[in-house]
Every structure is written in structure tokens, then in C-alpha cells.
Amino acid sequence: MKIRDLMVDWLSDTELFEMAFARKDAINKVRNVQSQTARHIIKYFYYDVPEETKKHWVAEIDGWLAIIDEVKLKNKKRLSGDVHYKLLFDEPLGEITDIQGIVKNIDKIPGMKEYNKIGSLTDLHIKCEKVLHTISYDLANDKFEDFLYYANKVN
Numbered sequence: 001m002k003i004r005d006l007m008v009d010w011l012s013d014t015e016l017f018e019m020a021f022a023r024k025d026a027i028n029k030v031r032n033v034q035s036q037t038a039r040h041i042i043k044y045f046y047y048d049v050p051e052e053t054k055k056h057w058v059a060e061i062d063g064w065l066a067i068i069d070e071v072k073l074k075n076k077k078r079l080s081g082d083v084h085y086k087l088l089f090d091e092p093l094g095e096i097t098d099i100q101g102i103v104k105n106i107d108k109i110p111g112m113k114e115y116n117k118i119g120s121l122t123d124l125h126i127k128c129e130k131v132l133h134t135i136s137y138d139l140a141n142d143k144f145e146d147f148l149y150y151a152n153k154v155n
Contacts, residue, residue, distance in 0.1 A: 022074040029071050030079070030087045033064040038092035040064075041131065042102050044151065046124050048116040061147045065135065069144045084136035089129055096125050127154045 040057045043049075068088075072078055079087075093099055099121055107113040119127075131150045138144045 023079070026071045026073055026079055027083065027087065030068050030084070031091075033067055034087055034092050037061060037064045037068075037088065038128075039102055039106065041128055041147075042093075042099065042124065043106060043112075044147075045127050046103065046117055046119070047106075047112065048118050058147055058151075065139075065144065065147060069139055078140050078142065081137035081140035084139050085133060088136055089132040093125070093128050093132070096121060099125050099128070130154045 040061045044054060044057045044061065068084070093102075103121065103124075131147075131154055134150050134153070135144065135147075
């Protein structure tokens with residue numbers, strides 16, 4: 001039992017373990033804001049709402065993306081573009097059924113169902129994928145701008 005404890009202590013003190021732990025923490029920080037970000041991006045692209053409402057959603061999206069942009073590993077590196085993409089698009093929005101479920105829940109918010117929808121769910125899925133793909137790789141390469149910079153490219 002003592003040898004096992006010594007090995008666990010030794011492994012815990014290695015840089016490899018520290019990096020794995022830091023990476024896990026970084027991924028969890030992104031996951032903490034992934035669903036809110038996804039929901040607001042869907043609302044921004046899919047619902048025909050007053051400009052003031054869209055501005056509010058953009059501010060929220062930018063706030064969450066700023067949190068993600070600040071995430072760095074212990075060696076000052078960032079998560080890869082592939083990891084960001086998985087966390088921001090694949091996990092919350094990867095399938096059209098994911099988008100359908102989110103829209104269904106957004107429509108339950110009082111007043112949201114009355115707004116006209118812009119385009120189809122397929123179009124929405126494509127827009128979300130394009131925007132989040134570009135954002136993911138810009139985050140990884142320390143080139144992130146703001147949400148409207150990317151949204152205007154797909155509209």
C-alpha cells in the first residue's frame with residue numbers, strides 16, 4: 001500500500017498531471033457557459049425581435065465569449081480550435097435535434113413564440129456551425145474579435 005501511495009504522490013507532483021488538471025479546469029470553464037452562449041446565438045439568428053433585444057443578446061454572448069477568451073492553461077497556451085469547436089458547437093448544437101429542442105424551450109418563454117422565425121432550422125444550424133467554427137479557431141489562436149464580427153459574415 002505504501003508503494004501505491006508514493007506512486008500516486010509522485011504522479012500528482014509531475015508537470016504532466018498539472019497540465020491535465022489545468023486542461024480539465026479550462027474545459028470546465030468553457031462548459032460552464034456553453035449552453036447559455038448556444039441559446040443566445042440561436043435567439044439572435046432565429047427570432048425576429050426588436051434591435052434593442054438583439055443588442056442585449058449580443059452583449060450577453062460577448063460576455064460569455066470573453067470569459068472563454070480568458071481561459072488559458074498553466075503554460076499560457078490555449079485550448080485548441082478543435083476543443084473549442086467541440087465545446088461550443090458539437091456538444092450543445094451538433095445535431096439539428098439539439099437546435100429543435102432549444103428552440104422548443106425558448107418558445108416556452110412568455111412572448112417568444114409570438115416572434116416570427118428567420119429561415120429554417122436547417123439554415124439556423126448551418127449559421128451556428130459557421131459562426132462557432134470560426135470563433136473556435138480564433139479563440140485558440142488569440143484572434144477573437146466580438147460576436148457581431150462573426151455574425152455579420154454569415155448574414
